[in-house]
Amino acid sequence: MLYGFDCVCDKDKHKMEKCFVCGGIQSSENHLSFHRFPKERRLKNVWIATLDLSKEQVKNLTIESVICSKHFKDSDFFETPYLECFRGDIEKAKLCWKIVEIIKANNRKRLHTLHQTNRRLRSRLHKWTNVWKQLENQNIEERRLKNVWIATLDLSKEQVKNLTIESVICSKHFKDSDFFETP
Structure with missing residues (x-):
């Protein structure tokens, strides 16, 4: 073939x-x-x-x-x-080329549309990447603070394992200097 x-x-x-x-x-x-x-x-x-x-x-x-x-x-x-x-068949061949030109024109339009869509998507991706990085940095900071609290309170592995988002610590575990006023 x-x-x-x-x-x-x-x-x-x-x-x-x-x-x-x-x-x-x-x-x-x-x-x-x-x-x-x-x-x-x-x-x-x-x-x-x-x-x-x-x-x-x-x-x-x-x-x-x-x-x-x-x-x-x-x-x-x-x-x-x-x-x-x-x-x-020369006439069919000429028609063939007209069809090819129409297809090329349609593909150029489609390609232009795809480029525009790609540009928009890249812009959105960039924005979401920045948001993700901010959240990731925030999570890292929260984990760091959580680990400081765990170490300061001298929690056991079992106590750490049982921590949930609703877990609270009463003020008697803090010194007065641990608190500060916000405006």
Whole structure:
């Protein structure tokens, strides 16, 4: 299977393509489609091996080199929700490019919206991160004070284990200097 092929159709014009392997050209009778070699090296090597190209042919490959649909099996072609590989129908190929342009425009709009959403979410995350840090610092301070109280009161492990949020300590466990007035 030769996946990863790119249909060669210009937006508004169609130039005469010639197959790199057999020299076939497009005509109204043969309904050939032409496909560029994939840019991805791994896929390109699969194509080269599948087409059994000689070292000389591989050296002569350019980014403009195309292969005609004669060298593909029907199973190598597949449809996507938006595009179909057209075998030589120039009008359908032009329509194909219009569809591609519409999809690109929609994707640009969607991408812009995603960037805006991402920016808003990052801003919110930054705010919540700051709030979280403040709470964490507050909790650390509260734990530190709690540990000071536990040490000062010389509480046993059992007493510490039984402490709850409702636990209170009466004033007889404090000195007068432990208290201060607030405005």
